Amino acid sequence: MLDVxxxxxxxxSVALSPAVLFYAFIGCVIGTLVGVLPGVGxxxxxxxxxxxxxGMDATRAIVMLAGIYYGAMYGGSTTSILMRIxxxxxxxxTCIDGYAMARKGRAGAALAIAAVGSYIAGTVSVVGLMxxxxxxxxxxxxxxxxxxxxxxxxxxxVLAYMSSGSMLKALAMxxxxxxxxxxxxxxxxxxxxxxxxxxxxxxxxxxxxxxVGLFGVAEILATAGAPTPPAVMKxxxxxxxxxxxxxxxxxxxxxxxxxLGFLIGILPGSAHIIASFVSYAxxxxxxxxxxxxxxxxxxxxxxxxxxxxxxxxxxxxxxLALGVPSGPIPAVMLAALMVxxxxxxxxxxxxxxxxxxxxxxxxxVGNVMLLILNLPLVxxxxxxxxxxxxxxxxxxxxxxxxxxxxxxxSVVDVWIMLAMGVLGYVLRKLEFETAPIVLGVxxxxxxxxxxxxxLAMSAGHYSIFVQxxxxxxxxxxxxxxxxxxxxxxxxxxxxxxxxxxLAEKGDSS
Amino acid sequence: xxxxxxxxxxxxxxxxxxLEETWRxxxxxxxxxxxxxxxxxxxxxxxxxxAGVAVAALGAGAARASSLDWREWRHGVAIxxxxxxxxxxxxxxxxxxxxxxxxxxxVGVIERRWPAATGAFALALALGTFWLFDTLLRxxxxxxxFGF
Numbered sequence: 001m002l003d004v005x006x007x008x009x010x011x012x013s014v015a016l017s018p019a020v021l022f023y024a025f026i027g028c029v030i031g032t033l034v035g036v037l038p039g040v041g042x043x044x045x046x047x048x049x050x051x052x053x054x055g056m057d058a059t060r061a062i063v064m065l066a067g068i069y070y071g072a073m074y075g076g077s078t079t080s081i082l083m084r085i086x087x088x089x090x091x092x093x094t095c096i097d098g099y100a101m102a103r104k105g106r107a108g109a110a111l112a113i114a115a116v117g118s119y120i121a122g123t124v125s126v127v128g129l130m131x132x133x134x135x136x137x138x139x140x141x142x143x144x145x146x147x148x149x150x151x152x153x154x155x156x157x158v159l160a161y162m163s164s165g166s167m168l169k170a171l172a173m174x175x176x177x178x179x180x181x182x183x184x185x186x187x188x189x190x191x192x193x194x195x196x197x198x199x200x201x202x203x204x205x206x207x208x209x210x211x212v213g214l215f216g217v218a219e220i221l222a223t224a225g226a227p228t229p230p231a232v233m234k235x236x237x238x239x240x241x242x243x244x245x246x247x248x249x250x251x252x253x254x255x256x257x258x259x260l261g262f263l264i265g266i267l268p269g270s271a272h273i274i275a276s277f278v279s280y281a282x283x284x285x286x287x288x289x290x291x292x293x294x295x296x297x298x299x300x301x302x303x304x305x306x307x308x309x310x311x312x313x314x315x316x317x318x319x320l321a322l323g324v325p326s327g328p329i330p331a332v333m334l335a336a337l338m339v340x341x342x343x344x345x346x347x348x349x350x351x352x353x354x355x356x357x358x359x360x361x362x363x364x365v366g367n368v369m370l371l372i373l374n375l376p377l378v379x380x381x382x383x384x385x386x387x388x389x390x391x392x393x394x395x396x397x398x399x400x401x402x403x404x405x406x407x408x409x410s411v412v413d414v415w416i417m418l419a420m421g422v423l424g425y426v427l428r429k430l431e432f433e434t435a436p437i438v439l440g441v442x443x444x445x446x447x448x449x450x451x452x453x454x455l456a457m458s459a460g461h462y463s464i465f466v467q468x469x470x471x472x473x474x475x476x477x478x479x480x481x482x483x484x485x486x487x488x489x490x491x492x493x494x495x496x497x498x499x500x501x502l503a504e505k506g507d508s509s
Numbered sequence: 510x511x512x513x514x515x516x517x518x519x520x521x522x523x524x525x526x527x528l529e530e531t532w533r534x535x536x537x538x539x540x541x542x543x544x545x546x547x548x549x550x551x552x553x554x555x556x557x558x559x560a561g562v563a564v565a566a567l568g569a570g571a572a573r574a575s576s577l578d579w580r581e582w583r584h585g586v587a588i589x590x591x592x593x594x595x596x597x598x599x600x601x602x603x604x605x606x607x608x609x610x611x612x613x614x615x616v617g618v619i620e621r622r623w624p625a626a627t628g629a630f631a632l633a634l635a636l637g638t639f640w641l642f643d644t645l646l647r648x649x650x651x652x653x654x655f656g657f
Contacts, residue, residue, distance in 0.1 A: 225584020390620035460542025
């Protein structure tokens, strides 16, 4: 422990040097901007700015790029809460209750809780990164394709089980999302599937157009022509901060989201996305008032936002400790380190202590900077709600089109967004939840690849999934959830979801 | 017909179309031990088909489809048409011109706002977002005739 403190002191001496502090600040500002603007996203932001770091030393470069990464995670919640446009897939769950809070006049509280939750999750998970990086990285390495498949399936089942209303309908939406996720080139054989000559579909449906369409465009289609369109909000200064009760409601979700996000974050795959979905599902399940979810539950913002920020730090564990990136963003950061002649891996801490501990310390500093940057901005951002809806929704549409187009400079993505908007609008009318579709689109390529890799590993034997203890345990848990639901159905009793759906219907009628 | 019956039949029909397409595109199915490119989508479409049938079969108690409120459909069609126009015009007319036309139509024609305010709003948003994304963030946005 004394060693850790000594090393941390070394880290802070690096991180608090004016030059590193400056680059951390620049990274945080750019990251927040990238996160606030829908469509640009942290991956594009980091990739665009990577060449700009070539002239810097390695510590400044990695500190700035990391600032962009977690700054984008902070900023991503803003458009989700105010406009129901997820800046990126990890913010999808924040859209649901964050936007509902905004429509109730609690936009400031939602933004503040998201910022504070992100800060706490970011800071606590850095402690985890500092103390547990090497052992956790070894656990992450024991996750092969069978374990990954089991985890991904469990994630889908948890989401379906925890969703309100029918588990069958939620599973149908997940299957629809997975099916949409199979569009494009088959990664194992190179066959084109369902692309109909559209070259841009070869890479599959992008998550951004799908999420923006299903949430942002569908919302506008449903509300712009409604007999009573959303009213103009005039938030007062005292309404910007969460009440004591809202802080109380968000404390445990932030704690649970932090731990969950960090643990899921170290695993390979789109971890921060899964973390936010699973966190939302768990918060709804453990809540004493699950009927509030979807209608502005504080925990529905605090949990997922903390989870996705915590997963950001978790993603650095295998990257720094083993040199194995757990997703596309850590992969770009790994490339940035290698460009600067730094080889991440088990020897990084010994060979480059100033860089490693400087980076860790800069994450503490960066999180404080982001909180200072974001909390005062809450008052600025909520003014968006003062704009009358006939002006607001066309502006949101422009941002949606612009953001979606900017990802790949592709008009095809705009068409996908539009198609998803119509689909989301119809599904909303038919009382289906659309979040499982987004998760399905994200997970489909990962699930298919890990299934086929697992079978290749076992020469086609499905027994590999029960012979490996972690995979078997995860699958058993998933099967238990399905059986629990079937049991309720066979007994013809109403489980908590059905009771909730009935209560909601009662409320609305 | 209830909402669940309609949606269940819709999902089942969509799944059937996907299965038919998978067969029509002659994607190799592979085997259980060695799945081909059609295996995963085929299995998912079958799952969706089953789920759709189950939703329809169990949906007798849901609300009636005729109770759905579609009053906003005219507005929805106008918004959809505007977005479709943007998708078609973006790379032909350029970002700024497309956005000015789209916003003028939505705010001025659909929402019937004061023309001067509409024009100012459309111009400010088109030029402002272009400056922010293209000039400041260096995200290249399409230019139309005369480089505008």
